[in-house]
Amino acid sequence: MTSHTPLLSLTDITKRFGTLIANNAISLDLHQGEILALLGENGAGKTTLMNILFGHYVQDEGTVRVAAGGDVMTTLPPGSPGAALAAGIGMVHQHFTLAENLSGLDNIRLGTEPLLSFGRRHAARAKVEKIITESGLDVDLDRRVDGLTVGEKQRVEILKALYRDARVLILDEPTAVLTPQEAEGLFAVLRRLAANGLGVIFISHKLGEVLAVSHRIMVLRAGEQAGELVTAQADRRAIADLMVGKAVAEVTRTPGARGRALVEFQSVSLGKPGHRAALHGVSFDLRAGEVVGLAGVSGNGQSAIAALISGLAVPDSGTMRLYGDPVTRADPRRLVAAGVARMPEDRQHDGVVGTMSVADNIAIEEVRSPGFSRYGFIDAKAIRARATAAIAAYDVRCPGPDAEARLLSGGNVQKLILARVLERAPRVILANQPTRGLDIGAQAEVHRRIIAARDRGAAVLVISEDLDELFALSDRFLVIHAGEITDAGPAETLDRATVGLLMAGQTHTPETLAS
Amino acid sequence: MDVLFDIFGSANFWAAAIRIATPLIFGVLGALICERAGVLNLGIEGIFVAGAMAGWLAVYLGAGLWGGVLVAALTGAAFGLLHAFLTVVLGLSQHVSGIGITLLATSASYFTYRTALPDVSSPPRIVPFQSLDLAGLSDLPFFGPVLFSQTALTWLALLLVALVAFVLYRTPLGLSIRAVGDNPASVEAQGLSVIGLRIGAVVVGSALMALGGAFLTMSAFDAFFFGMVNGRGWICIALVVFASWQPGKALLGALLFGAFDAFQIRLQAEIGQVVPGQVFLMLPYLLSILALVLVARKADYPRALLQPWTKGQRH
Amino acid sequence: MSLRLEPREHAPLGLRLLVSLLAGAIALLFVAIPVMAAGANPCEAYVLMAQGAFGSMFALSETLNRATPLILTGLAATVAFRARLWNIGAEGQLYMGALAAVLVGSGFLQLPGPIMIPAIMLAGFLAGGLMMVVPTMLKQRFGADEVVITLLLNFVVILFIQMLIEGPLKDPLSMGWPQSVPLLAEAKFDKLVPRLRTHWGLIIGLVSALLLWLMVKKTVLGFEIKAVGENKPAARFAGIPVDATMLKVALISGGLAGLAGVGEVAGVKGYLSADLSPGFGYSGIVVAMLAGLSPIGSVLAAIFIAAVFVGADSMSRATGISNYLADLVVALSLLCVLVGSFFLRFRLAPANPKVEA
Amino acid sequence: QDLLKVAAIWTVPVEQQWASRLHNALVAAEEAGEIDYVYSENIANTDYERVMREYAEQGVGLMVGEAFGVEQPARTVAADYPEISFLMGSSLPPVEPNFATFDNFIHEPSYLTGIIAGMKTETDRIGMVGGYAIPEVNRLMHAFMAGALSVNPDVKFSVSFINSWYDPPKAKETAFAMVDAGADILYAERFGVSDAAKERGIFAVGNVIDTAADYPGTILASALWHGAPMIDQAIADVKAGSFTASDYGIYAFMEYGGSSMVVDEALAGPEAVAAAKAVEAKILDKSFVVEINDSEPSSTQ
Ligand SMILES: Nc1ncnc2c1ncn2[C@@H]1O[C@H](COP(=O)(O)OP(=O)(O)OP(=O)(O)O)[C@@H](O)[C@H]1O
Ligand SMILES: Nc1ncnc2c1ncn2[C@@H]1O[C@H](COP(=O)(O)OP(=O)(O)OP(=O)(O)O)[C@@H](O)[C@H]1O
Ligand SMILES: [Mg+2]
Numbered sequence A: 001m002t003s004h005t006p007l008l009s010l011t012d013i014t015k016r017f018g019t020l021i022a023n024n025a026i027s028l029d030l031h032q033g034e035i036l037a038l039l040g041e042n043g044a045g046k047t048t049l050m051n052i053l054f055g056h057y058v059q060d061e062g063t064v065r066v067a068a069g070g071d072v073m074t075t076l077p078p079g080s081p082g083a084a085l086a087a088g089i090g091m092v093h094q095h096f097t098l099a100e101n102l103s104g105l106d107n108i109r110l111g112t113e114p115l116l117s118f119g120r121r122h123a124a125r126a127k128v129e130k131i132i133t134e135s136g137l138d139v140d141l142d143r144r145v146d147g148l149t150v151g152e153k154q155r156v157e158i159l160k161a162l163y164r165d166a167r168v169l170i171l172d173e174p175t176a177v178l179t180p181q182e183a184e185g186l187f188a189v190l191r192r193l194a195a196n197g198l199g200v201i202f203i204s205h206k207l208g209e210v211l212a213v214s215h216r217i218m219v220l221r222a223g224e225q226a227g228e229l230v231t232a233q234a235d236r237r238a239i240a241d242l243m244v245g246k247a248v249a250e251v252t253r254t255p256g257a258r259g260r261a262l263v264e265f266q267s268v269s270l271g272k273p274g275h276r277a278a279l280h281g282v283s284f285d286l287r288a289g290e291v292v293g294l295a296g297v298s299g300n301g302q303s304a305i306a307a308l309i310s311g312l313a314v315p316d317s318g319t320m321r322l323y324g325d326p327v328t329r330a331d332p333r334r335l336v337a338a339g340v341a342r343m344p345e346d347r348q349h350d351g352v353v354g355t356m357s358v359a360d361n362i363a364i365e366e367v368r369s370p371g372f373s374r375y376g377f378i379d380a381k382a383i384r385a386r387a388t389a390a391i392a393a394y395d396v397r398c399p400g401p402d403a404e405a406r407l408l409s410g411g412n413v414q415k416l417i418l419a420r421v422l423e424r425a426p427r428v429i430l431a432n433q434p435t436r437g438l439d440i441g442a443q444a445e446v447h448r449r450i451i452a453a454r455d456r457g458a459a460v461l462v463i464s465e466d467l468d469e470l471f472a473l474s475d476r477f478l479v480i481h482a483g484e485i486t487d488a489g490p491a492e493t494l495d496r497a498t499v500g501l502l503m504a505g506q507t508h509t510p511e512t513l514a515s
Numbered sequence B: 001m002d003v004l005f006d007i008f009g010s011a012n013f014w015a016a017a018i019r020i021a022t023p024l025i026f027g028v029l030g031a032l033i034c035e036r037a038g039v040l041n042l043g044i045e046g047i048f049v050a051g052a053m054a055g056w057l058a059v060y061l062g063a064g065l066w067g068g069v070l071v072a073a074l075t076g077a078a079f080g081l082l083h084a085f086l087t088v089v090l091g092l093s094q095h096v097s098g099i100g101i102t103l104l105a106t107s108a109s110y111f112t113y114r115t116a117l118p119d120v121s122s123p124p125r126i127v128p129f130q131s132l133d134l135a136g137l138s139d140l141p142f143f144g145p146v147l148f149s150q151t152a153l154t155w156l157a158l159l160l161v162a163l164v165a166f167v168l169y170r171t172p173l174g175l176s177i178r179a180v181g182d183n184p185a186s187v188e189a190q191g192l193s194v195i196g197l198r199i200g201a202v203v204v205g206s207a208l209m210a211l212g213g214a215f216l217t218m219s220a221f222d223a224f225f226f227g228m229v230n231g232r233g234w235i236c237i238a239l240v241v242f243a244s245w246q247p248g249k250a251l252l253g254a255l256l257f258g259a260f261d262a263f264q265i266r267l268q269a270e271i272g273q274v275v276p277g278q279v280f281l282m283l284p285y286l287l288s289i290l291a292l293v294l295v296a297r298k299a300d301y302p303r304a305l306l307q308p309w310t311k312g313q314r315h
Numbered sequence C: 001m002s003l004r005l006e007p008r009e010h011a012p013l014g015l016r017l018l019v020s021l022l023a024g025a026i027a028l029l030f031v032a033i034p035v036m037a038a039g040a041n042p043c044e045a046y047v048l049m050a051q052g053a054f055g056s057m058f059a060l061s062e063t064l065n066r067a068t069p070l071i072l073t074g075l076a077a078t079v080a081f082r083a084r085l086w087n088i089g090a091e092g093q094l095y096m097g098a099l100a101a102v103l104v105g106s107g108f109l110q111l112p113g114p115i116m117i118p119a120i121m122l123a124g125f126l127a128g129g130l131m132m133v134v135p136t137m138l139k140q141r142f143g144a145d146e147v148v149i150t151l152l153l154n155f156v157v158i159l160f161i162q163m164l165i166e167g168p169l170k171d172p173l174s175m176g177w178p179q180s181v182p183l184l185a186e187a188k189f190d191k192l193v194p195r196l197r198t199h200w201g202l203i204i205g206l207v208s209a210l211l212l213w214l215m216v217k218k219t220v221l222g223f224e225i226k227a228v229g230e231n232k233p234a235a236r237f238a239g240i241p242v243d244a245t246m247l248k249v250a251l252i253s254g255g256l257a258g259l260a261g262v263g264e265v266a267g268v269k270g271y272l273s274a275d276l277s278p279g280f281g282y283s284g285i286v287v288a289m290l291a292g293l294s295p296i297g298s299v300l301a302a303i304f305i306a307a308v309f310v311g312a313d314s315m316s317r318a319t320g321i322s323n324y325l326a327d328l329v330v331a332l333s334l335l336c337v338l339v340g341s342f343f344l345r346f347r348l349a350p351a352n353p354k355v356e357a
Numbered sequence D: 001q002d003l004l005k006v007a008a009i010w011t012v013p014v015e016q017q018w019a020s021r022l023h024n025a026l027v028a029a030e031e032a033g034e035i036d037y038v039y040s041e042n043i044a045n046t047d048y049e050r051v052m053r054e055y056a057e058q059g060v061g062l063m064v065g066e067a068f069g070v071e072q073p074a075r076t077v078a079a080d081y082p083e084i085s086f087l088m089g090s091s092l093p094p095v096e097p098n099f100a101t102f103d104n105f106i107h108e109p110s111y112l113t114g115i116i117a118g119m120k121t122e123t124d125r126i127g128m129v130g131g132y133a134i135p136e137v138n139r140l141m142h143a144f145m146a147g148a149l150s151v152n153p154d155v156k157f158s159v160s161f162i163n164s165w166y167d168p169p170k171a172k173e174t175a176f177a178m179v180d181a182g183a184d185i186l187y188a189e190r191f192g193v194s195d196a197a198k199e200r201g202i203f204a205v206g207n208v209i210d211t212a213a214d215y216p217g218t219i220l221a222s223a224l225w226h227g228a229p230m231i232d233q234a235i236a237d238v239k240a241g242s243f244t245a246s247d248y249g250i251y252a253f254m255e256y257g258g259s260s261m262v263v264d265e266a267l268a269g270p271e272a273v274a275a276a277k278a279v280e281a282k283i284l285d286k287s288f289v290v291e292i293n294d295s296e297p298s299s300t301q
């Protein structure tokens, strides 16, 4: 399957940001038809390496070479995405690079035609449609990108690369925001593309998919090349050891003591009636001392549930009760004061104010409380003291409490939020996508904290698209589909297939399913 | 009611509306191009002044009328280049740079005019553009006087609306400009230059703004006066939002504004002191605000507007 | 060896001062071009400029007098821009503040002397604030762009003022010239130095800067404004009342601009006319940005802008150059200082740093 | 060698019609070797006092300008510099010992041009476009209207103010609107109005300055203001040490040669010219006085 000369060859790539060495003399080869997985902890330097390869960043040292026919390899000029594209390198970024005001087709055409030409749209469409048929990357080409789902956007990104006859495709954490079904579809496409001779590099934190899809695994650790494995000979343990440099402790969950209902939803509706993402007469409760997993394909009403428990909205009809009292005003502050811990789905966007300090971000929910301010004046000392303690307790890796939060990596932002909300011993916890994009070490840490809070007697709702995560954490499952919730029962009575069916909208009760 | 009917039924009224709208069409197109690429250009008011002065001065010093138009466009382009350098290359505040450009272009124009013509106390005049009567079409009823009493610059403005719309929606260049104003990373990832596109858009857009000024001194009138731009540039900034950054709606917005203005002029002359004159003068602004409030929810902002972009930085 | 730009985390005070001085120096070099074009000697012009701005008690007073409204409009822009509320309407808010001062302070209302000054200040603050609160509400309610609306309102307000001073507010003693009835004597600000124009408005400006600095740095409101300005969704999620905070910002911002109007009426003119402000509202934006949205910096930036204008204007008279030069000098200085601010955010570094052997 | 130094401070650019009349007179005086002339233009009223003081410190002998927006401070400055003579456009009375005032009292020739227009109009509709409704504009418009009505009681006026001194395109549009509404003569208070008249082939009546050469066949008549009588008088008074705080506004009256009507006899026709000349003679021999009305004029229905 692999030919003699590699498609792509990186030699001794070094990149520094100030004093930080993000990549230290990294070399790698990629061959035709090969799927290479790039692994490493948050901040290990994976994205940086790919950004150099694609010309977004300029390396300080080292070369990028690509096959140019026969045995010849040419060196790419640094810092030129144009040259990388011309050399057949396509990249799907961790954060999509799509113009949302254009259609999928226009995003694909962008930059491929002489600027002042016209009338080439037709030919372009024909070519894209041909690629779609061959690859199975189905997407509505004429819809504006802001109207597409995340999965569709990603397909547009891949089409962008294929349209330019990419021979190398790079995907940076492609599955972090995909549903399991979408991820499956993506892998099918990747396999097919590789079979047709494409070389693929993909970055992921999910070991399961890495083992399932890749041929070869390369691990980065703190900017260094930690090692390489052939997938067929690798297992989770070996990879984890390479990544973290030490064994990762598995989180174990012992059965808890279920208490009284702390949160009750009674026929709650919210949002446009008939809309998929709205809630339609939903009833459930969250009890003290249990973790409830809310499974479902994203966009089925999870956001509405999260908004309600976060205090950003109140039901249009029905009642939501907290400790037995109905919640009638959308006021996050009140919920916080009442002991509800809320972790936002999009932590960079909703969780932290990037230009404020770590300390301020830890205090932000409670600045008005007497602990942090007096007569309207901030008590900076108290805030700093609390932050210093929290940083230590939750192992938030940052230069200090005064560092700006935007400098933190995703995993550390999540730890910051944990520190903010868990430190007050909350009675109710909303954990919305708690480990999205986090490396396995960080994931384990977050899980441990959640379980610990449950053991203290908190009621926890975990919203996640990652079934592995839900099974690792949940005592009980709720499944949401098209704004309606099914109580799927205790985790012990369920398996992935059953939950998957419910997520797809099969309306069976647990009893009929069990039979 | 009769008054209204008389006004709206008259060809002269519509001819006036188009005349009043012409500088706005240039300006709003220019602002639209800049903003589509993600750059707010508050230099517009000053660039109007510079275009008005430079174009006129060139003709006064002996250039042909079209030579004057070219000089105006180049002057606008030069100020656009400065704005682009400050905001696109250096990533400085678009608000401040814009206001600085307005101050610079205005004061430089005034200073140049006064230094070039120190002993003038009655403004000298040029022979301006004359109305363009295509093959006697001005004899057509109604449409004749409305359309064919206009000068070549008005026709140029109308032509530019079509041209800008075509480029924006039918060429890869337009695609790139729309993309760079929405998400510069999308353009960079496709191998195009964010900086290059933005500089180009700001330079071209500013050249168009200057033509709006040139219209005032070379078509609507034949001399340059201090203060004659009189807020027309700022109006264009409002019209761009009203137009949701679309050339067709920009034309419509400019024409509507021209019609309001032509209307209030006539109403003021007709019904006089029933209400203070300022009420009429306020009308176009108040109606602009009202229109903005009404279209606001639907407005499709270029998402990257006001956001500088630096290569190699996460955004 | 090629150079590249690296973002700077923090610019030390010394560097800031150095950059400001350098920018000023470079601006002066540019100013030589028009000065020489007009046939004057640049070196002489610089000396005359400095004298015109600071050369005498009179010059200093005039500079401070012109800086007074700029400090307040600069602060108005500072507080709004910190919350990412783009208030371009300080000019109109200034006029509304002035109008309110006249309405309260010219005898329509019978107030005892000692509370007259606080009363016109409060009225001016509220009137200016209201002019910003309304567009902010339109933004919240309808998503209407505040840049454009506040900009357009400037024109509306001026016309409204003209309407009033040619109508109900017209001073019958002005012989037909459109200006408002004058303020009562007890509603006027005292001069700081007899016979010079600098008045108590300057103190109000300085105190406002201090209070604003305190608010920004030390109070819960300042904390919340920062959060709302930097990341609205995160602020909302954290429970900060975003809309209410924005309205407070709007009130303070418009209010400060309104106070600038009060100062011009009560400290300088004594009555309201449609030419009260030669663009103080717009210049406030420049002041705020030059100061990097720092309240204390706004004071310095306002004095800088005022000094450049007053100095250049005076210089133009002394050298016989067209006095349009003054605005040109201000524009050049502004742009140079703006470019200077770039070097506060970035540093030049070698493109390929080699590790020392 | 010690020439009298005269400084002028204009709140408008010197192109502005009425500033230009005095500016030109001062430039002429300088060219005649009478004075040393300096000026600042487009000075905001906020800055006016400062500029006055700066010139005062430079040691000028006579200061000319407009105190309309700055009556109080201008008088304060004058009081602080008793050795300097001030000649300021003002609506208020002069102040002893050194603050003299003037204004553009050219209502007399305006009345005369009104007579011409009143007789020449065939549609009985006259359009009038002004900058701002201030007394200096209003009184001329009223005089013009009175003149027209004195010979033609049926004439109707459309009056508009464009709220700017210098927006000729807007003035022109406003004038067009009046032509569209039936006006066949335009009263051109602003630049731009005569252009509209010329383009539509109708007549215009000029104001303050003579623009007949720019608009051949268009300008029926103009009411001209002559700055020289007043300026020369003031210069002479200062030189002679006899400058007093009097009202120099009278030097704009026709009897002092400060204003005059100029009429295009070919356009106006002998009848109208005769009627105007007759009244002109009566004004000069003081048997007829043109009323001064500073209130805002408005359209007649
Ligand atoms: N533009 C930049 N400026 C400064 N430092 C940067 C920049 N980009 C990345 N870094 C640094 O380089 C290191 C590697 O970052 P990179 O984004 O490559 O990590 P990653 O391996 O992709 O992590 P993750 O798994 O979280 O995506 C980080 O520690 C970060 O501090
Ligand atoms: N422009 C930048 N300047 C400084 N540091 C940066 C910049 N961009 C990224 N980094 C750093 O790169 C590191 C990795 O960033 P990144 O955002 O990829 O984190 P992450 O863990 O991948 O989070 P997520 O997966 O949620 O994006 C962080 O330490 C971040 O601070
Ligand atoms: Mg990454």
Ligand SMILES: [Mg+2]
Pocket (backbone or CB within 6 Å): A094, A173, A410, A437
């Ligand atoms: Mg990441």
